[in-house]
Structures are given as structure tokens and as C-alpha cells.
Amino acid sequence: MDIKNEDMPYLKKAFDGLENELTRFLEDSAPDWILYDFAPHWLPPVAARLGISRAFFLIINAWFLAFFGSSETMINSSEERNKAEEFMIPQKWVRFDTKVAYRRYEANWIVAANQKNDSGFSDFYRSGKVIDGCHCQVIFLRHCYEFESDWLKLLEELHRKPVIPVGLMTPQVEEDNSQSWVSIKTWLDNQNKRSVVYVALGSEVTPSQDQLNELALGLELSGVPFFWALRKPSETVESYSVDLPDGFQERVRGWGMVWKSWAPQLKILSHDSVGAFLTHCGWSSFVEGLTFGHLLIALPFLVDQGLNARIIADKQVGIEIPKNDEDGSYTKNSVSDSVKLVMVESEGKKFRDKAKEMSAIFGDRPAAMDSNSMAKNTKLHVVMFPWLAFGHLLSYFELSKFIAEKGHKISFVSTPRNIDRLPKIPPHLVSSITLVKLSFPKVEQLPESAEATMDIKNEDMPYLKKAFDGLQNELTRFLEDCSGLDFL
Incomplete structure (x- = not known):
């Protein structure tokens, strides 16, 4: 992926x-x-x-x-x-x-x-x-x-x-008693309700080292609790490595979790402590986030993701992290400001409310x-x-x-x-x-x-x-x- x-x-x-x-x-x-x-x-x-x-x-x-x-x-x-x-x-x-x-x-x-x-x-x-x-x-x-x-x-x-x-x-949330989920759930259980930003960039996005660094430092700068599913590519892609900024994991210990293997996304999104989803805006993630009424923090990269991000902003179910229009680069400050806007500041309430409203459509499986x-x-x-x-x-x-x-x-x-x-x-x-x-x-x-x-x-x-x-x-x-x- x-x-x-x-x-x-x-x-x-x-x-x-x-x-x-x-x-x-x-x-x-x-x-x-x-x-x-x-x-x-x-x-x-x-x-x-x-x-x-x-x-x-x-x-x-x-x-x-x-x-x-x-x-x-x-x-x-x-x-x-x-x-x-x-x-x-x-x-x-x-x-x-x-x-x-x-x-x-x-x-x-x-x-x-x-x-x-x-x-x-x-x-x-x-x-x-x-x-x-x-x-x-x-x-x-x-x-x-x-x-x-x-x-x-x-x-x-x-x-x-x-x-x-x-x-x-x-999708339906399946039962999961694996040790991985037990560890993840234990960490989420220790966070306040709707306080955590879940971060996942999908299965086909391979961020550059600079993009990883800015995202990591931006999450740290925001001070908002986060769970980051950061998985290395398949074993056949040997040249790709995931290197976080020096000392990053130690500095965010307790309120920031980086999970470097497969993570049960639906189980995480369904947890009460999650309040927002920082996503690449793939359509499956778009649907899954709004299924649980989570506002979306858009960080698109390719294919349909940019168009999906425009819809997110237009429907006010989230915001798009500002990027340089020419090369798609972004900074730790743009990440931090976006996360704080929707999770901390009063202006974020309208986005949170809109996302909750959308769960009536996206979360209604029979309809x-x-x-x-x-x-x-x-x-x-x-x-x-x-x-x-x-x-x-x-x-x-x-x-x-x-x-x-x-x-x-x-x-x-x-x-x-x-x-x-x-x-x-x-x-x-x-x-x-x-x-x-x-x-x-x-x-x-x-x-x-x-x-x-x-x-x-x-x-x-x-x-x-x-x-x-x-x-x-x-x-x-x-x-x-x-x-x-x-x-x-």
C-alpha cells in the first residue's frame, strides 16, 4: 500500500x-x-x-x-x-x-x-x-x-x-482482542474524551523526510494529544525509512503516540477519546472519519485527495492544512495552527458541529x-x-x-x-x-x-x-x- x-x-x-x-x-x-x-x-x-x-x-x-x-x-x-x-x-x-x-x-x-x-x-x-x-x-x-x-x-x-x-x-467495527489493540486502547483510555487527533496518511502516501519532520514538529508544537499511525511500507520497499526528529518521541511521551505498525483504524476512530482525524483525504478515510462524526484535518497528496479536501472545506466538516501551491510543501506552523484551530480555539466549534451532523448520513449503514x-x-x-x-x-x-x-x-x-x-x-x-x-x-x-x-x-x-x-x-x-x- x-x-x-x-x-x-x-x-x-x-x-x-x-x-x-x-x-x-x-x-x-x-x-x-x-x-x-x-x-x-x-x-x-x-x-x-x-x-x-x-x-x-x-x-x-x-x-x-x-x-x-x-x-x-x-x-x-x-x-x-x-x-x-x-x-x-x-x-x-x-x-x-x-x-x-x-x-x-x-x-x-x-x-x-x-x-x-x-x-x-x-x-x-x-x-x-x-x-x-x-x-x-x-x-x-x-x-x-x-x-x-x-x-x-x-x-x-x-x-x-x-x-x-x-x-x-x-464499515462495521469488528471485535478485536489482539495485543496491539489492547495496547492502543490502554493509551487512548488515558486521554480525555474527544481530545485526541488521530493521524494517518493512508496506504499509498509515502511522505518525504522533510514532510515527516514538519508534520511531527507541528503536532508537537500544537500541544494537542495525538495518535499517529506511521507504518513503514511493505517489506518489498526496502529503500524507505521512517526517521522522526531527534528526541521527538521522548518529548511527546504521554500525550503523543507514534505507532509504527498496522493500526486498526476503525477501532481507533470509534474510541471516545478521538476528536479529529488528520488525514490524506482518501475517500475511504473521508467516509470513515465522518462515520464517527470526527472533523477532518486535510493534508492531501495525490489522485482524488485534493478534490476531496476542497469538498471538506466547502462543507465545513474540517479544514485544509495550508500548503505552498507550487510544490505542496507545508510547515510545522501550518500544521500546528490548523490542529489548534479545530481542537482548541472557539472557531473550531462550527467545524466540530458540522462533522457531527454529517455522521447522520455517513454513519447510517442501512440508509x-x-x-x-x-x-x-x-x-x-x-x-x-x-x-x-x-x-x-x-x-x-x-x-x-x-x-x-x-x-x-x-x-x-x-x-x-x-x-x-x-x-x-x-x-x-x-x-x-x-x-x-x-x-x-x-x-x-x-x-x-x-x-x-x-x-x-x-x-x-x-x-x-x-x-x-x-x-x-x-x-x-x-x-x-x-x-x-x-x-x-
């Missing part, structure tokens, strides 16, 4: 290598539907040829996809949109008032993602092709009508096909999950095929469980190592969800055993996507041979 940009092309290259094996799987299993992610640009025509119904499932929100326009615009984007300034203003096809746009440092990243990389394709091209034309019949996404519904209507206009929000997929179209009498066989990032894998897994609860059959398809890292299937759904392992293609530039974004540096990502595309034939054979498959 922690990656460096230079590895991302290789992961995408490997992902593309799944094409043949996936094709065989689809030929063998003949499902009714297949739900697929943004990366397999080659998959919709294969599924259409096999007579399988097709849906693109976007694990994030409507405004991110709508910001980039129609599928035709995305497919041709690398030639037509190659300047950062084009992404720094609200887009011309958005006909309602909005402040959703990228800062320059974010827009520079988007421009780079818009160019063809070593996987052979840009992310814009991939996303456009999986939605384009009759090969994609419907768009599902992790959104709900109760929050920013104008973007859902805009998506239908842009893509001229049904757009169905499956809900926010609000958030009822806006889907899978509850029907006909029992379907649905194939789920997510991208190789754990945020994607887990979102597809959560949707798989929800669809299986309705009585449908699920084939969850990924690579061996990713399948082995999934949470356990609930006992009552074991007979409804089948985990299907496709052999991951070898790509020379990828580290040994790297099968997900958590395993590689970001610059190798195109190679992961290229390997992923190599699954096409095996998946096609699976679909052809799988009898009675309704949905892909």
Missing part, C-alpha cells in the same frame, strides 16, 4: 498481463455480470463478446470522475489537456457552483498521470476505455444521493448511461447501503475484478459481501498474494463467495512477489498495470467456462 511513484508503471504492466488467464476464467465460468475497476481497458470488449453484462465500479466519489469529463475526453486527454492550469479551475461542463479544482502541485501530478507511461497507457486512457460506449452498461460508485447529489446527475449526463450509487459502504440495485429475486453470478491496490481490493470485497447477503453468488478474482491478504469471509457467506486466484505475470522491473501497490515504488506502477493486463486470456477463459454468470 505504501509505494513510490517510479514503480507504478511496472505494476500496471504486470496487471495487463492477467488478460489471457482472466479470459480463460471467464470462458470457463460464464458469469452473468462482471464488475471491474479502472485499469483493465481490454476487459469490457472481452466480456461483451462472451455475452456477460458489464459494470464499472468506482470505489471513490462522483466529483472525482465527473471532474475529468466524458469517456471520450479522458481517452483523448493526453493530447488535449497537457497543462496544469487546465486542472486548476472548475471544469466547463460543471454547470453548478463549485470550488472543486486542483492546486498547482496536485495538477502537475495529474498532468503526469495523463501521459502514456511505461505500461503503454495513461490512467486517463484506461479509465475512459472501461466506461466508453456500449461495452460498459452501467456505472456503480461508492456514493449516495444524500451527499453532493449534483455530481451524480452530472455523471449521467457526461457518460449517457445509468449511474447507480451503491451507498457509502460504511447508505440501500441505494443499490442488486436486491432482486433473480439470483445472479457476479465476478468482481478490482485493481491491485488494497483500498480497491477492500472496497470490492465489502461490496461482494453486501451483494452475497442478497443471495447472489460472487467470484472474487485477483492474484494469489492479494487473495491471501484479504480479510476472512464471514462464515455465513463462505458458500456464496468464491476467491479465484490468477497467476500473476512476471515483469522484469517488478520486485519479486510484488502483486499490489503496497509492494512497490510508485515509479514502477505502469509495470504493475502491464502485468495486470496479462490476465486477459485467463480471465476470458474463466468467463467462457463459468456457467450462469450474470454480472461482471
Whole structure:
């Protein structure tokens, strides 16, 4: 989950290598539907040829996809949109008032993602092709009508096909009696109610040493209690190290905790001592923070995070830590001032109140999950095929469980190592969800055993996507041979 940009092309290259094996799987299993992610640009025509119904499932929100326009615009984007300034203003096809746009440092990243990389394709091209034309019949996404519904209507206009929000997929807090949680809970129990800032920058953000230093010193300067989940990347990323400022942990001992291994985020957010969430603004973290009514302190880095941060500020459910618009740098003072504003000063009350109000939407699991179209009498066989990032894998897994609860059959398809890292299937759904392992293609530039974004540096990502595309034939054979498959 922690990656460096230079590895991302290789992961995408490997992902593309799944094409043949996936094709065989689809030929063998003949499902009714297949739900697929943004990366397999080659998959919709294969599924259409096999007579399988097709849906693109976007694990994030409507405004991110709508910001980039129609599928035709995305497919041709690398030639037509190659300047950062084009992404720094609200887009011309958005006909309602909005402040959703990228800062320059974010827009520079988007421009780079818009160019063809070593996987052979840009992310814009991939996303456009999986939605384009009759090969994609419907768009599902992790959104709900109760929050920013104008973007859902805009998506239908842009893509001229049904757009169905499956809900926010609000997670459930599971029981956890592990020693790690016992230690964390003991520390949280010793803090005052709603006094702690939980700090976590997600699974795909690898801050630089300067960024880590400024964040650490800013938290210290604020004097506000904090719990910081600061995990080193996967063992395959050997070059990355986490070095905190000299003496930092000793100086904050008792009121500041740095946890350098996996942390149970939902359990922490559900604890009474937590009052705010300093987050990179990934959509899952956005949802999870507001599920518990915590105001959000936004520190975005890449992809959708900047747009999410603008929404956070616009809805007044939190604030964004000021950054240099040119390079994205921030200072310990900007971190400290932001934390104190929302946690200590009277001005922060309006943000805290707004965040609590939002928990009525984000924390209402039944309402958030009822806006889907899978509850029907006909029992379907649905194939789920997510991208190789754990945020994607887990979102597809959560949707798989929800669809299986309705009585449908699920084939969850990924690579061996990713399948082995999934949470356990609930006992009552074991007979409804089948985990299907496709052999991951070898790509020379990828580290040994790297099968997900958590395993590689970001610059190798195109190679992961290229390997992923190599699954096409095996998946096609699976679909052809799988009898009675309704949905892909």
C-alpha cells in the first residue's frame, strides 16, 4: 500500500498481463455480470463478446470522475489537456457552483498521470476505455444521493448511461482482542474524551523526510494529544525509512503516540477519546472519519485527495492544512495552527458541529447501503475484478459481501498474494463467495512477489498495470467456462 511513484508503471504492466488467464476464467465460468475497476481497458470488449453484462465500479466519489469529463475526453486527454492550469479551475461542463479544482502541485501530478507511461497507457486512457460506449452498461460508485447529489446527475449526463450509487459502504467495527489493540486502547483510555487527533496518511502516501519532520514538529508544537499511525511500507520497499526528529518521541511521551505498525483504524476512530482525524483525504478515510462524526484535518497528496479536501472545506466538516501551491510543501506552523484551530480555539466549534451532523448520513449503514440495485429475486453470478491496490481490493470485497447477503453468488478474482491478504469471509457467506486466484505475470522491473501497490515504488506502477493486463486470456477463459454468470 505504501509505494513510490517510479514503480507504478511496472505494476500496471504486470496487471495487463492477467488478460489471457482472466479470459480463460471467464470462458470457463460464464458469469452473468462482471464488475471491474479502472485499469483493465481490454476487459469490457472481452466480456461483451462472451455475452456477460458489464459494470464499472468506482470505489471513490462522483466529483472525482465527473471532474475529468466524458469517456471520450479522458481517452483523448493526453493530447488535449497537457497543462496544469487546465486542472486548476472548475471544469466547463460543471454547470453548478463549485470550488472543486486542483492546486498547482496536485495538477502537475495529474498532468503526469495523463501521459502514456511505461505500461503503454495513461490512467486517463484506461479509465475512459472501461466506461466508453456500449461495452460498459452501467456505472456503480461508492456514493449516495444524500451527499453532493449534483455530481451524480452530472455523471449521467457526461457518460449517457445509468449511474447507480451503491451507498457509502460504511464499515462495521469488528471485535478485536489482539495485543496491539489492547495496547492502543490502554493509551487512548488515558486521554480525555474527544481530545485526541488521530493521524494517518493512508496506504499509498509515502511522505518525504522533510514532510515527516514538519508534520511531527507541528503536532508537537500544537500541544494537542495525538495518535499517529506511521507504518513503514511493505517489506518489498526496502529503500524507505521512517526517521522522526531527534528526541521527538521522548518529548511527546504521554500525550503523543507514534505507532509504527498496522493500526486498526476503525477501532481507533470509534474510541471516545478521538476528536479529529488528520488525514490524506482518501475517500475511504473521508467516509470513515465522518462515520464517527470526527472533523477532518486535510493534508492531501495525490489522485482524488485534493478534490476531496476542497469538498471538506466547502462543507465545513474540517479544514485544509495550508500548503505552498507550487510544490505542496507545508510547515510545522501550518500544521500546528490548523490542529489548534479545530481542537482548541472557539472557531473550531462550527467545524466540530458540522462533522457531527454529517455522521447522520455517513454513519447510517442501512440508509447508505440501500441505494443499490442488486436486491432482486433473480439470483445472479457476479465476478468482481478490482485493481491491485488494497483500498480497491477492500472496497470490492465489502461490496461482494453486501451483494452475497442478497443471495447472489460472487467470484472474487485477483492474484494469489492479494487473495491471501484479504480479510476472512464471514462464515455465513463462505458458500456464496468464491476467491479465484490468477497467476500473476512476471515483469522484469517488478520486485519479486510484488502483486499490489503496497509492494512497490510508485515509479514502477505502469509495470504493475502491464502485468495486470496479462490476465486477459485467463480471465476470458474463466468467463467462457463459468456457467450462469450474470454480472461482471
